[in-house]
Amino acid sequence: MESLANELKVRIIKTLQLEGVQPEQIDDDAPLFGAGLDLDSIDALELVAMLENSYGIVIKDLEAGRPAFQSIRALASFIQAKRAA
């Protein structure tokens, strides 16, 4: 779980080209959208593409995927649950 969270941070920084952000600066429980990293809806769609390319997880409805995008921890749990399924 810990390593998946770290891996996600690195991927998110790269995918979203977050200038000057280090993985260790991202709190596992901080909100990704709005406050926190201040990502927007197009970033969310980029994360959808990243999930497919890196983890083979396809999200077709952003609303359904919303709980997974709350935080790094939520996203990591979501991926683990999908892997287990």
Next chain:
Amino acid sequence: MVACSPVVTGLGIIAATGVGVEATWEAIRAGRSGLKPLTLFPSPRYSRVLAGEAHTDLTALGAPARGSRSDQLGWLAAREAVEAAGIDFVDCSERAGVVLGCSVGGSFNSEHFLSNLVRRGKMRPLPTRFHECVSVVDLIAEEYGLLGPSMAVSTACSSGALAIATAAEMIQSGEADVVLAGGADSLSQMTWAGFHSLLLVDEMGCRPFDATRAGTTMGEGAGVLVLESEEFARRRGAIILARLSGWGASCDAHHATAPHPEGAGAVAAMGAALRRAGLKPSDIHYVNAHGTGTRDNDLAESKALKTVFGELVPPVTSTKRFFGHALAASGAIEAVVCVEALLHQEIPPNLGFSIFDPAVGIEPVTVLRGLSLTHVMSNSFGFGGNNAVLIFSQPDAPVTTRAPQTVQVSIAGVGVVDPGVDTLYEIESPLPSGAVAAHSCGALAGAALLSPNQRRRSSRLVQMALIAARQSCNPDPAQRVAVLMGTGFGCLDEGAKFIENYFSENNPAPMPSRFSGSVHNAAAAQIAIDLGARAMNSAPTAGEISFECALWQGFHQIAADETDIALVGAVDELNKYPLAIGKRWGHWTEQTKPGEGAVVACLIRGGKPESLARVTAVRLGRYHRPFDTEREADWIATSVDLTRVDMVLSGAGGWSALDVHYRAILDALSARAGRSLEHKTYKQTCGEFHAASAFGFSVAVGLVQQGHRGVLLYTLSPRGAKAVCCLESHDSI
């Protein structure tokens, strides 16, 4: 009072429902959707998804083989409209124009080039000749010998409606008697995958306003209207089908792809159209909604409708399930539908609706309904929060459309991202490697002005535009600001990266931010968001005169009192594709080097003495071929007061074939002025690119500042378009 509104005398349409107005209306009456599984190109990633595909073989219908699929769609709709209007352009060619909305342009065909290149390593660039959005405009203008103003408007999904609004301004301002107006867009892998990447597609087909709606359906097609001044139509004895009594445009200034959640921009555009027509909301008998079927659009649009119409929202339908969302063509297709609705006194049904959504609170009409219709409204909203609304009325309806004013326009400021760095541009994979000497803007020093999120999210082109806009003005928040940003190729880098990725071997998920950033109006939309500019937002494209088209639109938005400030400019970026293809075709020489850059000028109303210069003329047209120097010099002399001109700034020194014409024009103008006019060029410093004349404009402002009384800027495009504008000092009055 005189109804100062253009009239509609001919219609043409091609879409998923069939070819021609008759077939289309028949499908609408029968409630027959044109959606079916996609066949136009293989799409394993999104198989079984419905599409609004038009006739497959357009050449079999008579369309010219030398053109993109979008060009062919537009050409076919134009042919039908011209035949229906029974118009012969021979005696009015100088006062006949063409304005079409186009956003996909030749992408469908360029994708063949790209997939050959990426997958097979073969360089066959011929299809890219028709890549530009203006290609369809040039094709139609050539077909009918139209020499009046011509441009394409590329504001994504509102393009078609905005093109019709622009054509109306051309007629109202007296610069054209007749304009072929509409829009044309084909399906393409780019937009297909792009809309999927934004999760905006409902695989089962769109269900506008339905509680379970889950997205739109991609479509294609073209709609063309013959718009004329009423006087001209009556003089030639044309049958008047309808009147375009109002039009309005606005910008949400909110988000790159999502609408404003309360539909604020939609409210503003509907209000502007009603005011222009001199109508009250209760005068509208039917609204053809944008109604794409996406969660966000239908919710925001219904809120906007309730804000504008209150408790008494007139019958509303979206016709998107008939056609699919034909992007830049959709506003034009729906304009045709609205005129047909007026003619038949029937409103088309909203297919795909069955479950009422309390959040939307609007129940569209789901069956064909006969109704007494006098005024109908058509909504079109696009990416970048770009909104355009049209109102069509019965020919004899009592309307008093507001006329534009005669105004003075001045330049309050200019921002320039300067292509002053000599660069050896390295062409990269998947193209054959090589280098081209170019004029570059280098590292964008001004990017420090932008926020980290703007730098992260914006392509180089958008960054250049944002920097130039920031430098040009600092608008008072109480003032209305319009943004008109011309571009030839638009955000090529973003589009190329998106499609290269999509075509790459391991079939990756398409990249949503590259897609949303690839639209031609990305620069104009980002400037609007940056400055809170909520008046008209436009991205005209017309090759070398793209800037002058933006200047024209901005000037006339001020004259129409639709804005206080108009930021007008143009932007294009160096990109490996035009550089490599131009290299192969021998375009780049010691004289003609490619360039890039962005210029934005801040136009204000009035002849304010503290401003930099006055804009005393801007006129668009096309030159007769073969080039007739005397005729062209006459055109300039009737557009500009030559007695005030002491400097001619021309686009010479770029495409070498045009230099002979520039020289001949200079001599002819000197002869008319009775003195030798001084001549300067600017392309030796900025290079050759579609937005270069914007750089010329900034040079002209500098020349006026240095004491020149009147500077004439004259621009030709190799594909037949021309533009002239004149800047004068304040003491020349």
